[in-house]
Amino acid sequence: xxxxxxxxxxxxxxxxxxxxxxxxxxxxxxxxxxxxxxxxxxxxxxxxxxxxxxxxxxxxxxxxxxxxxxxxxxxxxxxxxxxxxxxxxxxxxxxxxxxxxxxxxxxxxxxxxxxxxxxxxxxxxxxxxxxxxxxxxxxxxxxxxxxxxxxxxxxxxxxxxxxxxxxxxxxxxxxxxxxxxxxxxxxxxxxxxxxxxxxxxxxxxxxxxxxxxxxxxxxxxxxxxxxxxxxxxxxxxxxxxxxxxxxxxxxxxxxxxxxxxxxxxxxxxxxxxxxxxxxxxxxxxxxxxxxxxxxxxxxxxxxxxxxxxxxxxxxxxxxxxxxxxxxxxxxxxxxxxxxxxxxxxxxxxxxxxxxxxxxxxxxxxxxxxxxxxxxxxxxxxxxxxxxxxxxxxxxxxxxxxxxxxxxxxxxxxxxxxxxxxxxxxxxxxxxxxxxxxxxxxxxxxxxxxxxxxxxxxxxxxxxxxxxxxxxxxxxxxxxxxxxxxxxxxxxxxxxxxxxxxxxxxxxxx
Amino acid sequence: xxxxxxxxxxxxxxxxxxxxxxxxxxxxxxxxxxxxxxxxxxxxxxxxxxxxxxxxxxxxxxxxxxxxxxxxxxxxxxxxxxxxxxxxxxxxxxxxxxxxxxxxxxxxxxxxxxxxxxxxxxxxxxxxxxxxxxxxxxxxxxxxxxxxxxxxxxxxxxxxxxxxxxxxxxxxxxxxxxxxxxxxxxxxxxxxxxxxxxxxxxxxxxxxxxxxxxxxxxxxxxxxxxxxxxxxxxxxxxxxxxxxxxxxxxxxxxxxxxxxxxx
Numbered sequence: 001x002x003x004x005x006x007x008x009x010x011x012x013x014x015x016x017x018x019x020x021x022x023x024x025x026x027x028x029x030x031x032x033x034x035x036x037x038x039x040x041x042x043x044x045x046x047x048x049x050x051x052x053x054x055x056x057x058x059x060x061x062x063x064x065x066x067x068x069x070x071x072x073x074x075x076x077x078x079x080x081x082x083x084x085x086x087x088x089x090x091x092x093x094x095x096x097x098x099x100x101x102x103x104x105x106x107x108x109x110x111x112x113x114x115x116x117x118x119x120x121x122x123x124x125x126x127x128x129x130x131x132x133x134x135x136x137x138x139x140x141x142x143x144x145x146x147x148x149x150x151x152x153x154x155x156x157x158x159x160x161x162x163x164x165x166x167x168x169x170x171x172x173x174x175x176x177x178x179x180x181x182x183x184x185x186x187x188x189x190x191x192x193x194x195x196x197x198x199x200x201x202x203x204x205x206x207x208x209x210x211x212x213x214x215x216x217x218x219x220x221x222x223x224x225x226x227x228x229x230x231x232x233x234x235x236x237x238x239x240x241x242x243x244x245x246x247x248x249x250x251x252x253x254x255x256x257x258x259x260x261x262x263x264x265x266x267x268x269x270x271x272x273x274x275x276x277x278x279x280x281x282x283x284x285x286x287x288x289x290x291x292x293x294x295x296x297x298x299x300x301x302x303x304x305x306x307x308x309x310x311x312x313x314x315x316x317x318x319x320x321x322x323x324x325x326x327x328x329x330x331x332x333x334x335x336x337x338x339x340x341x342x343x344x345x346x347x348x349x350x351x352x353x354x355x356x357x358x359x360x361x362x363x364x365x366x367x368x369x370x371x372x373x374x375x376x377x378x379x380x381x382x383x384x385x386x387x388x389x390x391x392x393x394x395x396x397x398x399x400x401x402x403x404x405x406x407x408x409x410x411x412x413x414x415x416x417x418x419x420x421x422x423x424x425x426x427x428x429x430x431x432x433x434x435x436x437x438x439x440x441x442x443x444x445x446x447x448x449x450x451x452x453x454x455x456x457x458x459x460x461x462x463x464x465x466x467x468x469x470x471x472x473x474x475x476x477x478x479x480x481x482x483x484x485x486x487x488x489x490x491x492x493x494x495x496x497x498x499x500x501x502x503x504x505x506x507x508x509x
Numbered sequence: 510x511x512x513x514x515x516x517x518x519x520x521x522x523x524x525x526x527x528x529x530x531x532x533x534x535x536x537x538x539x540x541x542x543x544x545x546x547x548x549x550x551x552x553x554x555x556x557x558x559x560x561x562x563x564x565x566x567x568x569x570x571x572x573x574x575x576x577x578x579x580x581x582x583x584x585x586x587x588x589x590x591x592x593x594x595x596x597x598x599x600x601x602x603x604x605x606x607x608x609x610x611x612x613x614x615x616x617x618x619x620x621x622x623x624x625x626x627x628x629x630x631x632x633x634x635x636x637x638x639x640x641x642x643x644x645x646x647x648x649x650x651x652x653x654x655x656x657x658x659x660x661x662x663x664x665x666x667x668x669x670x671x672x673x674x675x676x677x678x679x680x681x682x683x684x685x686x687x688x689x690x691x692x693x694x695x696x697x698x699x700x701x702x703x704x705x706x707x708x709x710x711x712x713x714x715x716x717x718x719x720x721x722x723x724x725x726x727x728x729x730x731x732x733x734x735x736x737x738x739x740x741x742x743x744x745x746x747x748x749x750x751x752x753x754x755x756x757x758x759x760x761x762x763x764x765x766x767x768x769x770x771x772x
Contacts, residue, residue, distance in 0.1 A: 163645050167661075170645070170688075171652060193691060194729050199727050210581065214747065217649070274513075277663045298652045300582075334512065471699055
């Protein structure tokens with residue numbers, strides 16, 4: 001069984017297969033047995049789908065279903081080989097696994113046996129069989145290069161994207177509407193798919209960290225820390241607490257600037273130019289604070305394997321943080337007392353608790369829909385082993401509850417930074433070489449500003465044979481269409497997008 | 510009313526750049542330079558292997574060169590070989606010629622560069638008072654978009670220089686592209702450029718857009734947007750700071766005097 005709450009990632013058992021770290025590996029002989037275990041974990045432990053990915057192991061496509069057991073404080077990696085082109089559909093049991101099933105079809109050529117149409121996720125349409133992939137190409141082109149959607153009667157489809165408004169990432173939004181109300185909505189992110197998971201295969205770990213940081217530039221620390229933890233776990237490297245606290249400060253600074261940016265984006269989406277300008281001043285303050293304290297506006301290069309590359313300027317942090325955090329708090333308060341702003345947020349973009357549960361969303365989107373879930377508390381790591389995080393939740397699931405969660409979290413981040421500083425920091429950069437074992441599998445996790453971020457690695461012959469990146473954006477885009485459908489009009493869509501505050505880069509990695 | 514008071518209390522936060530240097534500039538590690546006569550003899554090969562993107566090269570004599578268009582500013586060379594490499598706090602890192610991003614620069618290249626910039630300046634003469642920018646993401650990491658967005662905030666306030674963003678390519682004079690140029694975005698990028706009226710300027714924003722950066726070579730991207738579009742100005746940086754972007758845009762419309770940061 002997985003490691004208990006409050007314990008660091010440790011090997012649970014080894015046996016004759018490769019040793020594993022972070023997630024307890026449960027091997028099944030085939031898909032039928034795996035489906036039975038999935039049901040069992042769901043019924044007895046309330047297991048949540050954290051990730052589903054595939055890897056080539058001994059010439060066979062092998063699936064890995066990572067399930068989070070939040071109450072027990074552990075992760076399980078359920079793995080089984082796929083013989084042939086089909087496997088029992090996991091999304092039949094746990095609907096949240098659907099996006100991953102689509103991606104596995106494009107990259108590995110195996111599909112769920114339920115004959116459901118699959119969405120296009122990563123590989124561009126009409127890619128030939130010799131187009132490079134992580135595994136064998138599908139025997140045939142997916143039936144639906146577009147997402148399945150329903151257009152009939154008065155409704156028509158309004159295509160929007162992939163080139164969108166200024167300074168927004170490329171994303172195709174298919175809006176199905178009868179004129180004003182959003183009847184249905186679907187997304188396509190493949191336009192900016194960059195093929196990073198394939199690039200990571202066989203890279204030396206130090207070099208791979210650069211890719212993980214730049215996979216989703218706005219969550220460099222969140223994703224990078226998960227990657228470091230996976231590697232440190234399987235290499236048996238212990239990171240001293242004063243260095244873990246430096247990482248914790250970087251992660252909380254990242255949360256602060258992302259939350260400030262989300263507030264600015266909300267003000268922009270509601271047409272409140274003055275509020276937007278004020279929030280952007282705070283955002284710029286926080287980015288400059290990052291560059292003064294850690295030497296980079298987006299905190300790239302702070303993390304190192306086995307430590308940190310940069311020590312924080314503690315004096316500058318003390319001096320600058322208070323006014324930036326106060327500014328953000330005052331900004332949110334001012335917005336919350338502006339009726340024209342609040343009217344747009346209430347009952348807009350509702351993700352019901354049932355949908356949030358079914359789609360296994362994470363981060364502020366989950367917490368705004370009553371899901372009391374935060375990897376820093378449920379699966380504590382590093383400095384969060386000593387410092388318990390107060391998790392804020394709201395029940396109504398609309399844009400307003402997500403804003404309230406973000407506001408509370410920003411204050412909590414500031415408190416955590418203070419606590420980490422008081423507990424003592426390592427004043428110099430410090431890292432340790434990480435030597436990969438001959439063979440291992442490992443899971444690393446952290447809680448980025450968008451939610452739980454996971455990195456799974458497989459090591460064979462002392463090399464990274466597979467690196468699976470699952471930032472929070474992968475999970476949460478899944479709930480976007482549900483939120484947009486909940487009796488909203490066109491102009492609500494940018495507001496919902498700002499409140500989700502996801503990146504396309506994290507999905508199209 | 511409360512909003513007005515808040516606005517007044519903050520006073521003027523807008524930078525004086527480009528008319529005056531900005532106080533924040535020195536804090537920003539804008540580029541890496543190669544120190545003259547640095548490095549122990551015979552150590553160039555080792556310096557070359559330090560770079561994760563292959564930006565550092567050495568000639569037969571062991572003299573080091575660094576391509577800022579490939580550099581992601583990770584600082585590994587500066588940390589490991591402080592005798593040969595150093596950060597400069599320059600925020601004016603954009604160049605109108607791809608080869609001008611390679612440092613240290615040779616003097617004979619400057620005449621060719623001046624000619625190139627003269628050509629660009631003649632082409633964009635009509636744009637000098639005010640321009641509209643269309644931004645397109647072609648596979649960025651997401652941070653670059655926020656640096657582009659920062660240009661419209663009160664701190665950088667590009668509008669004061671007559672620079673505006675537009676959602677329509679029909680109104681746009683300058684195409685600002687971020688990201689390494691993914692296969693999926695090649696079509697939309699070309700369509701956007703074709704839809705823009707002449708004269709038009711293309712700015713590749715960021716190391717990814719300039720050379721593919723870390724992402725290249727990948728099955729899903731090219732080696733920068735230069736493979737897809739005719740690029741006029743290159744802005745290195747991962748992500749480029751808003752100042753560097755502003756410098757690149759002003760360079761693109763010929764609003765900067767003919768000076769360039771020497772390393």
